[in-house]
Amino acid sequence: MIKSVRAAATAALAAPLLALAFAAPANAAPEDVTLTAEIEGNYVKAAITNNSPVEILCEWATRPDEGPIVTSPGGRIYPGEVRSYTGWTVPDGSYTVSWWCRTVDASEFWGTGDFGFDVKTAEPIPFTAPVVPDDGGTDDGDNADDGSLGDLDPGILVGILEALTTGSAALGSS
Template sequence: MYTTTTRAVLAAAAAIPLCLAVAAPASAAPGDVTYSATTNGNTITSTFTNNSDQPMFCEYGGYYEPLGADTPVTEANFVFREEIGPILPGQSGTEIVGDLTVGEEIFVEWACIAEDRSEVWGTPAIENVDILEGGPYDPTFRATRVIVGVSVVPGSPIGVCTGSACLPTGSFGF
């Protein structure tokens, strides 16, 4: 009897962390959300497209350096911060940030969360935004580099292999 009771208690205790883990949002497929930017004059136009199956909310910001473990948000690094949403499935949301300096290099970082909080998308900034609770989250994209009034270099998805870096190393079985 003691062994059966002990096993039941241990099995129940082991299941508790699994239940809690399911409740936290997870990083989602990069294709569910896309971010694009354009720049004209002293503005950056940001567009989020929702390809997921539920409404989403996004927060984004401009920084002088891309964010990451070694580059946290600081007053010296911060340029702007905006929120947008809800963005319905199959639709896009667009906002313009102005009064920037032409020629200034800005990295746009962002995070989006599904309305039911089950999925999260974004750049390494996803640990630094107010709309997300829980975590830690794995970024799904890299920051977008913008030279205000000049050019935009899109942030590519993280974990997507391109070019010769995708080739396996070592023996090919020959």
């Protein structure tokens, strides 16, 4: 009788510990795993941040509107790690940066949802190569504020400089 009570007590105490040991991780929030892309001209690179409590496997790609997809080699990313990926140069054109990550046991997924996984926690990042750096001005399409001299006649500039020089001499001679 004592033996069966001990066995029952041991089983009752062990059950919660076993359940905890084999429990699947809780669903992570979309912001637990994120990708940032940096595009300079035609060069694309990315970094994936793992703010989840578990190790993950990831892959990212550039997807052109037409043509082959270029995919990163992927890899493991540990909790709290930011993994920067060396990128590649893409031909001129329109693209999106897509990605996916999953837990090692494939119980949770993150990404743009276009790698064959149904889970979508982020939007693909669209871009057009080459990316021209923004000069901080506004682009109204007339090129008036883009820093270009456009169709300016150099003769006009010479005339303005002569007028300024003459004016300075006249002011200084009084």
